[in-house]
Amino acid sequence: MNLLTVDMLTISGTDGRALVSELSFALSPGERLGLIGESGSGKSLTALAVLGLLPAGLRASGSIRLQPAGGEPTEVVGAADRTLRRLRGRVATVVFQEPLTALDPLMRIGNQVGWAIRRTRGLRGSALRDAVLSALAEVGLDDRIARAYPHEVSGGQRQRAAIAAAVACRPALLIADEPTTALDVTVQADVLALLDRLVADRGMALLFISHDLAVVARVAERVLVLAQGVAVESGTVTEVVTAPDHPVTRALLSSARQLDAALDGRQP
Numbered sequence: 001m002n003l004l005t006v007d008m009l010t011i012s013g014t015d016g017r018a019l020v021s022e023l024s025f026a027l028s029p030g031e032r033l034g035l036i037g038e039s040g041s042g043k044s045l046t047a048l049a050v051l052g053l054l055p056a057g058l059r060a061s062g063s064i065r066l067q068p069a070g071g072e073p074t075e076v077v078g079a080a081d082r083t084l085r086r087l088r089g090r091v092a093t094v095v096f097q098e099p100l101t102a103l104d105p106l107m108r109i110g111n112q113v114g115w116a117i118r119r120t121r122g123l124r125g126s127a128l129r130d131a132v133l134s135a136l137a138e139v140g141l142d143d144r145i146a147r148a149y150p151h152e153v154s155g156g157q158r159q160r161a162a163i164a165a166a167v168a169c170r171p172a173l174l175i176a177d178e179p180t181t182a183l184d185v186t187v188q189a190d191v192l193a194l195l196d197r198l199v200a201d202r203g204m205a206l207l208f209i210s211h212d213l214a215v216v217a218r219v220a221e222r223v224l225v226l227a228q229g230v231a232v233e234s235g236t237v238t239e240v241v242t243a244p245d246h247p248v249t250r251a252l253l254s255s256a257r258q259l260d261a262a263l264d265g266r267q268p
């Protein structure tokens with residue numbers, strides 16, 4: 001049984017132009033798929049469509065079905081807001097590139113994590129307070145961070161807090177849209193390792209979006225390459241890295257290698 005089934009998904013702009021075209025892929029519970037492509041290839045729109053969060057004016061057609069273990073399948077394309085609210089957080093959730101956009105600047109971090117847990121798990125009072133502190137502890141944040149506002153902590157801590165809020169809802173599917181791109185290089189590896197551990201511990205499925213094949217290779221088992229809204233290649237990470245088929249995949253691989261070489265101080 002698939003947790004997520006995307007079937008012939010097309011996303012059109014206001015002018016009718018297809019921004020994503022006839023995209024199909026599936027994810028079973030606990031599976032990790034990397035969605036990779038150059039800037040503007042349609043990765044973020046695909047992620048938003050899965051949660052029914054496409055920007056106004058954009059239209060999805062085709063089918064996106066979410067089915068948690070033991071639950072009924074729900075069609076996301078064309079679903080009413082009430083239906084989507086039941087899925088968001090509980091069945092699938094998202095961590096964005098820039099945690100400042102995900103976190104409310106006027107609310108203490110602990111309250112934001114608490115709000116997410118209360119909404120999805122219905123906890124109150126001391127049970128809620130304990131759940132918040134344990135969710136934060138799980139991502140390496142203490143109660144001092146719970147009392148802080150987002151602007152009072154570092155970018156890495158903000159992203160950890162956003163991850164804590166997402167994971168504390170115990171979703172079956174975590175979508176991570178370039179979750180480490182906005183962070184300092186030194187913090188990136190820590191946050192990636194954290195995500196990797198949480199997803200494994202909870203048995204969550206992961207849809208990991210990135211333009212960086214090297215990053216995707218560290219957390220995903222399979223890769224789907226998008227170019228101008230079209231899936232051009234897919235396979236296991238090993239298959240795609242050792243025998244890239246499409247020119248876009250080869251370009252992504254070569255830039256990952258160049259970056260690796262630059263970090264090691266050698267010629268690519």
Ligand SMILES: Nc1ncnc2c1ncn2[C@@H]1O[C@H](COP(=O)(O)OP(=O)(O)OP(=O)(O)O)[C@@H](O)[C@H]1O
Nearest residue numbers: 013019037038039040041042043044045046055211
């Ligand atoms: N609200 C919108 N209205 C119209 N076009 C949009 C809108 N949002 C995105 N697009 C267009 O859709 C295409 C895909 O965008 P998307 O954000 O999914 O790309 P991406 O692969 O995530 O790129 P990046 O890595 O730069 O975020 C781009 O051509 C973009 O300009």
